[in-house]
Amino acid sequence: xxxxxxxxxxxxxxAVVGSFPPLQTYSEEENMMREAVKKYAQxxxxxxxxxxxxxxxxxxxxxxxxxxxxxxxxxxxxxxxxTGSTFFSSILVIEELAKVDPSVAVLCxxxxxxxxxxxxxxxxxxxxxxxxxxxxxxxxxxxxxxxxEAGSDAFALKTRAEKHKDYYIINGSKMWxxxxxxxxxxLVMANVDPSAGYRGIxxxxxxxxxxxxxxxxxxxxxxxRASSTCPLNFDNVKVPExxxxxxxxHGYKYAIGMLNEGRIGIAAQMLGLAQGCFDNTxxxxxxxxxxxxxxxxxxxxxxxxxxxxxxxxxxxxxxYNAARLKEAGRPFIKEACMAKYFCxxxxxxxxxxxxxxxxxxxxxxxxPIEKYYRDCKIGTIYEGTTNVxxxxxAKFIDKEYDH
Amino acid sequence: xxxxxxxxxxxxxxxxxxxxxxxxxxxxxxxQVGYRLKRTEQYIRVKPDNSSxxxxxxxxxxxxxxxxxxxEAVKLKEKKLIKEVVAVSCGPQQVQETIRTALAMGADRGIxxxxxxxxxxxxxxxxxxxxxxxxxxxxxxxxxxxxxxxxDDDCNQxxxxxxxxxxxxxGTFASELSLEGDKIKVVREIDGGLETxxxxxxxxxxxxxxxxxxxxxxxxxxMKAKKKKIANVKxxxxxxxxxxxxxxxxxxxxxxxxAGMKVETVDDLVGKLKEAGMV
Numbered sequence: 001x002x003x004x005x006x007x008x009x010x011x012x013x014x015a016v017v018g019s020f021p022p023l024q025t026y027s028e029e030e031n032m033m034r035e036a037v038k039k040y041a042q043x044x045x046x047x048x049x050x051x052x053x054x055x056x057x058x059x060x061x062x063x064x065x066x067x068x069x070x071x072x073x074x075x076x077x078x079x080x081x082x083t084g085s086t087f088f089s090s091i092l093v094i095e096e097l098a099k100v101d102p103s104v105a106v107l108c109x110x111x112x113x114x115x116x117x118x119x120x121x122x123x124x125x126x127x128x129x130x131x132x133x134x135x136x137x138x139x140x141x142x143x144x145x146x147x148x149e150a151g152s153d154a155f156a157l158k159t160r161a162e163k164h165k166d167y168y169i170i171n172g173s174k175m176w177x178x179x180x181x182x183x184x185x186x187l188v189m190a191n192v193d194p195s196a197g198y199r200g201i202x203x204x205x206x207x208x209x210x211x212x213x214x215x216x217x218x219x220x221x222x223x224x225r226a227s228s229t230c231p232l233n234f235d236n237v238k239v240p241e242x243x244x245x246x247x248x249x250h251g252y253k254y255a256i257g258m259l260n261e262g263r264i265g266i267a268a269q270m271l272g273l274a275q276g277c278f279d280n281t282x283x284x285x286x287x288x289x290x291x292x293x294x295x296x297x298x299x300x301x302x303x304x305x306x307x308x309x310x311x312x313x314x315x316x317x318x319x320y321n322a323a324r325l326k327e328a329g330r331p332f333i334k335e336a337c338m339a340k341y342f343c344x345x346x347x348x349x350x351x352x353x354x355x356x357x358x359x360x361x362x363x364x365x366x367x368p369i370e371k372y373y374r375d376c377k378i379g380t381i382y383e384g385t386t387n388v389x390x391x392x393x394a395k396f397i398d399k400e401y402d403h
Numbered sequence: 404x405x406x407x408x409x410x411x412x413x414x415x416x417x418x419x420x421x422x423x424x425x426x427x428x429x430x431x432x433x434x435q436v437g438y439r440l441k442r443t444e445q446y447i448r449v450k451p452d453n454s455s456x457x458x459x460x461x462x463x464x465x466x467x468x469x470x471x472x473x474x475e476a477v478k479l480k481e482k483k484l485i486k487e488v489v490a491v492s493c494g495p496q497q498v499q500e501t502i503r504t505a506l507a508m509g510a511d512r513g514i515x516x517x518x519x520x521x522x523x524x525x526x527x528x529x530x531x532x533x534x535x536x537x538x539x540x541x542x543x544x545x546x547x548x549x550x551x552x553x554x555d556d557d558c559n560q561x562x563x564x565x566x567x568x569x570x571x572x573x574g575t576f577a578s579e580l581s582l583e584g585d586k587i588k589v590v591r592e593i594d595g596g597l598e599t600x601x602x603x604x605x606x607x608x609x610x611x612x613x614x615x616x617x618x619x620x621x622x623x624x625x626m627k628a629k630k631k632k633i634a635n636v637k638x639x640x641x642x643x644x645x646x647x648x649x650x651x652x653x654x655x656x657x658x659x660x661x662a663g664m665k666v667e668t669v670d671d672l673v674g675k676l677k678e679a680g681m682v
Binding site for chain 1: 464504507620623624626628
């Protein structure tokens with residue numbers, strides 16, 4: 001006969017009793033979203049991960065299901081077919097997706113934190129009408145800033161937009177553009193007035209089928225292979241004036257602003273990557289027996305495992321706090337830099353250690369661990385290298401002592 | 404909403420007993436979900452005093468068969484064969500989460516029957532069926548769909564008891580369900596194969612594994628679910644006495660599985676069996 005003991009309230013589901021709940025306190029909506037994405041990722045993405053990595057191609061059905069689940073328009077208003085949820089929900093979604101496949105997570109991250117946010121914040125009613133409902137239902141966007149000669153030094157970009165009457169002609173090329181293979185719209189940073197330096201940088205909306213826009217062969221990458229990364233060529237691409245997003249010459253501001261937020265998204269991606277890798281490794285250490293006991297039971301292993309687990313927890317708190325700060329409208333840039341920097345480094349440490357703990361099998365493609373190891377490296381490089389993050393943080397620290 | 408047919412039952416409300424928590428969310432039900440799920444590492448432990456299982460920190464979620472029941476009801480509504488889907492759950496505050504999941508899958512509104520503390524510990528199929536019967540009458544439901552059993556207690560009683568209390572026909576272990584006029588055709592999974600029956604409405608149906616594949620709650624639907632109403636009700640309000648007639652004496656873990664041994668030949672096997680006194 002059944003006996004039903006009263007469940008204790010798990011700490012992260014308890015109603016807020018005091019005024020300062022722990023960081024791992026989520027609204028009911030956030031909990032439900034996370035559970036839904038976790039289940040979806042396990043059932044609809046996990047089976048394709050290894051194939052997508054090998055073929056360096058995102059599965060079309062996976063992309064379609066991301067839209068169907070409402071994961072590509074998390075903060076977009078339901079009026080435009082979006083989910084109408086919050087930034088923190090996006091962060092949780094990205095983290096959950098990254099546990100299963102960081103490539104899928106980055107697709108979702110760029111769409112939500114860069115593309116959608118730019119349209120929502122800067123779009124005219126006409127632009128929002130035209131693009132937001134597509135972005136939430138079936139169209140992927142790409143953010144085009146970097147060039148061969150302009151990476152960390154983004155504002156040294158050379159792509160030129162020449163004004164003619166009521167349109168612009170864009171010439172130049174971009175490099176390292178994520179999602180390019182599947183994107184329907186490109187947000188292109190081009191300079192309308194090189195003599196003004198970075199103050200000439202302007203953001204243009206360029207549709208994928210515009211004449212003169214060439215999406216070149218994707219890079220053959222070490223990791224995040226399912227996410228397409230392509231060079232783009234602009235050969236006299238004609239773009240109407242109404243396709244300028246925001247104001248002329250303000251593109252540099254938008255880029256910096258968006259990347260501050262996108263940083264938290266990348267932090268969430270790296271965090272999920274580390275957690276997913278860890279979750280796939282510990283069960284093995286509890287099963288594998290050598291010298292008559294589980295390898296988990298050796299003190300050397302325990303110390304390493306506990307150290308990594310601590311780093312993951314710290315990374316999680318940094319990321320969640322940065323996200324909550326942003327949502328609260330408080331200054332968050334230094335914390336966002338810290339989160340991205342820490343999570344990327346932590347992902348590298350975790351994946352490296354996990355391969356060691358798995359031993360020989362960790363080194364084979366039969367197990368998912370080596371993929372996490374390859375995927376993590378880009379974390380310290382894209383959306384602001386580790387050195388850039390550190391320098392940005394230092395500037396803030398310097399100012400803090402300015403009295 | 405009988406569109407083309409007057410055959411569709413009037414004022415059809417399907418009450419889903421999302422035996423999530425308890426009969427709709429029995430948290431300890433979910434506890435045991437832990438060791439049955441393929442990926443999770445959670446194992447269920449019996450408390451040191453052998454009174455029950457440990458539920459602290461054990462993840463809880465909607466009973467899988469209840470998910471299937473909710474999905475079936477939502478599908479019927481999408482086909483415009485029923486008017487409204489009401490999700491019901493009995494238990495403490497936490498069951499509201501399970502009801503919300505049902506709302507996110509497409510149920511229209513929820514009813515939370517509040518049962519807490521000691522009462523909740525002893526809540527069993529008989530009490531829940533009394534509650535379901537009372538609600539079915541109150542809501543004038545034409546169809547009550549439940550999961551065939553909860554995966555924590557495996558009782559497989561609530562559906563049958565509810566039908567008996569209401570004196571309604573029942574279609575249990577349904578792997579296929581269709582409305583035909585004012586009757587329901589149910590294909591049941593039985594030991595010998597499949598049995599097809601036709602029952603009058605109002606009726607009780609319990610969902611088996613192959614009835615459907617439950618949908619994911621999409622994020623937009625989770626947001627919409629926030630606006631849907633969950634009414635609060637107490638068993639006393641329904642005139643139901645939930646005192647248990649049973650007392651659990653003890654709960655024990657199954658014996659540890661012993662290692663087996665390999666033998667070379669059939670003769671060896673027979674020999675070993677004889678030694679163990681089994682032959």
